[in-house]
Amino acid sequence: MRRYLLHRLLLLVPTLLGAITLVFFLIHLVPGDPVEVMLGETASGADKAELRRALGLDQPLFAQYGNFLLGLLQGDLGRSLYEQASVGQLIAARLPATVELTAFAMLMAVVISFPLAIGAAMNKGKINDRAALTFSLLGLSMPNFWLGPLLMIVFAIQLGWLPVSGRGALTSIVLPALTLGLGMAAILTRILRASLLQVIDADYVRTARAKGLKEQLVWLKHTLRNALLSVITIMSLQFGSLLAGSIITETVFAWPGIGRLTVQAIQTRDYPVVQGCVLVIALSYVLVNLLTDLLYRVVDPRISYDK
Amino acid sequence: MQLILLLLFFLLALSGCRGSSAQPPPGYITIGIESFPLQLDPRFATDANSSRVGGLIYNALLRVDEKSQLQPELARRWTMPNARSYLFELHEGVKFHDGRLLTAADVKYTYESIGDAKNLSPKRSLLKALAGIDVLDSHTIRFRLSQPHAPFPEHFTIGVVPAGTAIGPSGQPPPGSGPFMLEKIDPGERVMLKANANYWENRPKALGLVFKSIPDAMVRVLEFKKGSIDFLQNDIEPEVIPWLAKQENASLQANQGTTFQYIGINCSQPILRDARVRRALAHAIDRDAIIRHLLNGTGVAASGLLSPLNWAYNDQVPGWPRDRAKAKLLLDQAGYPDPDGDGPRPRFRLSYKTTNIDLRRRIAEALKEQLAQVGIELEIRTYEWGTFFSDVKKGNFHLFSLAWVGIHDPDIYYQLFHSASFPPNGDNRGRYSNAQLDALLEDGRTTTDLFTRRKIYGQVQQILASELPYIPLWWVKNVVAHKRNLQGFVPYPDGSFVSFKQVSVTP
Numbered sequence: 001m002r003r004y005l006l007h008r009l010l011l012l013v014p015t016l017l018g019a020i021t022l023v024f025f026l027i028h029l030v031p032g033d034p035v036e037v038m039l040g041e042t043a044s045g046a047d048k049a050e051l052r053r054a055l056g057l058d059q060p061l062f063a064q065y066g067n068f069l070l071g072l073l074q075g076d077l078g079r080s081l082y083e084q085a086s087v088g089q090l091i092a093a094r095l096p097a098t099v100e101l102t103a104f105a106m107l108m109a110v111v112i113s114f115p116l117a118i119g120a121a122m123n124k125g126k127i128n129d130r131a132a133l134t135f136s137l138l139g140l141s142m143p144n145f146w147l148g149p150l151l152m153i154v155f156a157i158q159l160g161w162l163p164v165s166g167r168g169a170l171t172s173i174v175l176p177a178l179t180l181g182l183g184m185a186a187i188l189t190r191i192l193r194a195s196l197l198q199v200i201d202a203d204y205v206r207t208a209r210a211k212g213l214k215e216q217l218v219w220l221k222h223t224l225r226n227a228l229l230s231v232i233t234i235m236s237l238q239f240g241s242l243l244a245g246s247i248i249t250e251t252v253f254a255w256p257g258i259g260r261l262t263v264q265a266i267q268t269r270d271y272p273v274v275q276g277c278v279l280v281i282a283l284s285y286v287l288v289n290l291l292t293d294l295l296y297r298v299v300d301p302r303i304s305y306d307k
Numbered sequence: 308m309q310l311i312l313l314l315l316f317f318l319l320a321l322s323g324c325r326g327s328s329a330q331p332p333p334g335y336i337t338i339g340i341e342s343f344p345l346q347l348d349p350r351f352a353t354d355a356n357s358s359r360v361g362g363l364i365y366n367a368l369l370r371v372d373e374k375s376q377l378q379p380e381l382a383r384r385w386t387m388p389n390a391r392s393y394l395f396e397l398h399e400g401v402k403f404h405d406g407r408l409l410t411a412a413d414v415k416y417t418y419e420s421i422g423d424a425k426n427l428s429p430k431r432s433l434l435k436a437l438a439g440i441d442v443l444d445s446h447t448i449r450f451r452l453s454q455p456h457a458p459f460p461e462h463f464t465i466g467v468v469p470a471g472t473a474i475g476p477s478g479q480p481p482p483g484s485g486p487f488m489l490e491k492i493d494p495g496e497r498v499m500l501k502a503n504a505n506y507w508e509n510r511p512k513a514l515g516l517v518f519k520s521i522p523d524a525m526v527r528v529l530e531f532k533k534g535s536i537d538f539l540q541n542d543i544e545p546e547v548i549p550w551l552a553k554q555e556n557a558s559l560q561a562n563q564g565t566t567f568q569y570i571g572i573n574c575s576q577p578i579l580r581d582a583r584v585r586r587a588l589a590h591a592i593d594r595d596a597i598i599r600h601l602l603n604g605t606g607v608a609a610s611g612l613l614s615p616l617n618w619a620y621n622d623q624v625p626g627w628p629r630d631r632a633k634a635k636l637l638l639d640q641a642g643y644p645d646p647d648g649d650g651p652r653p654r655f656r657l658s659y660k661t662t663n664i665d666l667r668r669r670i671a672e673a674l675k676e677q678l679a680q681v682g683i684e685l686e687i688r689t690y691e692w693g694t695f696f697s698d699v700k701k702g703n704f705h706l707f708s709l710a711w712v713g714i715h716d717p718d719i720y721y722q723l724f725h726s727a728s729f730p731p732n733g734d735n736r737g738r739y740s741n742a743q744l745d746a747l748l749e750d751g752r753t754t755t756d757l758f759t760r761r762k763i764y765g766q767v768q769q770i771l772a773s774e775l776p777y778i779p780l781w782w783v784k785n786v787v788a789h790k791r792n793l794q795g796f797v798p799y800p801d802g803s804f805v806s807f808k809q810v811s812v813t814p
Binding site: 046 | 354
């Protein structure tokens, strides 16, 4: 187990290096120039060249890449080209908001999908099942940029129960988390229902019933637990993509997270901030995946990572 | 076990993550803004909202008033002893928010720290003409230029910071001397200012201001409807304006602005090299219809770059009313007859580049339809901003549409139309060249007499109206929506928030 963990942690290095290399060159290849954005329309070509030189943007791309890696080795993500702050400071200020939103969205997805999927599997072909499948279809079909404003109009404007946007009181997280979580709830409902239906006919479930175990216990202890493996896989993949992919929800709800920081940095071609954000997103993605692999062992003790 | 892990994660996420409270303190005015100010330090601020919010925290030697004219602010008096120097006498008793007295040394320090190459200020290039700064006494300061440069006084609107203010890694903006002082920054979310009770002019009437960043235009309007935002300026979708006007407790005003929307023309392209073709294009466009139907009246048909609010505006320059017959005649005269009358074949084809923003696309469709009626086929190409702008700078276009924002001094014409301003040395992206215009623009920037400059730029506007290297479309109106209990806001053509120092809130 320890060797496996070490092996996986070592694999982090090439994975992150690959992600950050790709982003470094992609963002530099995209048309657009931070100096143009910084100096505005009226600066002369000579002024632009001077600032480019001062920022080190006139150096060959590989030299800039080398400098960036050197900084990274010393734990320095660089400084924003616009804000008088280090990339680390900017990310540290925004990361909690994104983690919070992702965690709540995940919680909502679990709270919604588990009862729906279990109800559907227990009543296959009946109204509960059809309702769950309809919800799943709807949840997957509604884009966040449409669902977000719809929820705002109903719950914030018409009913007046919740704030429209922003990250203020605890109630302000409900609508963005619901917007982000509904899509995932729809996926989880489908996956969990399918897994449950697969497990429900297994021999050990029949045995459990034959030995007189209560139906509730059969479902919770034998069926659900064995169906969880595929759900955990999907959840971990979704968690990673939620961390990175909450950009639209963060923009619609004016949620000051890392998604908005990334978009803003891409728009202004703030290269160090884009690189820093991608590094953090890639790191969290890889760590969540590692955590998932470890969680498999907890859910299913038959899984072993020892050779 | 899994549940424990999950719960632990949620608890960790929740603990210590939120620092901001939802409601601003009573007596504060909440203003919805589209983008978060990137940098409030006036030596580095380049984005519009940093300048607007910074304008409330920092005082400058001069400020631009609601008629786009320069007025003294920290300066009690300012004179030009000769064409290359400016002398300022400062108000006495002005204090920074930290209690220090503001003196000429602070002004000198501010400008010298911008000019210091190691500080990497994006404003450094603006001060190129500055040869030196002399502190004559604690409240008198002289700026010396290397050569006469008429538009230089525009740069006296940069906010003054205390001498010795470091440009440190903390990112905390230095104190100013303005009507409001920085209370709190929630990164990416909002900036809170509180009234400066000791402000040297008059104490602001509002207790404080909250600038809340909400990127989505529709969400800003919903926040206004719910009452969690008191004030909105611009960045309001034209189609929601009538709905907004009907809201009770809302007051809506639309005033003449200075933002100039235009069609840029590639004058090196064989067809567009002929001024008659450019005039035909201008006559073929029905600006009033687009303003009425697509902009919901939030524009005013423009005759040129300078709006009537600018001191150098020439009111003798004719506009471009739609005249299809004249457009067709001009095209015939230019040697582009219609091959089949009202048939489908065009006289010629042109491409039109714009951004992929929905409103820009709809405007492009309207232009296509209007030009088709005089026999010109327009091929619309929409791009993401970075790609679009890169093409524009390279001259890779026939026609494109963009806007100029925040125009004060007419010296901008030099940057846009002088033949020495082809990219990368300027923004003459259409490669327009005219020796007579060049000479006038050179005179305009070295002559410091306002009357003579007005005359020069009057001629410049006449030439450009006849030659049309740009086709003027409209000046965008400044749209302001606020709650009825806000009194005293004066809209500025450039969208400045400076009049918040006199805004009051009635309960």
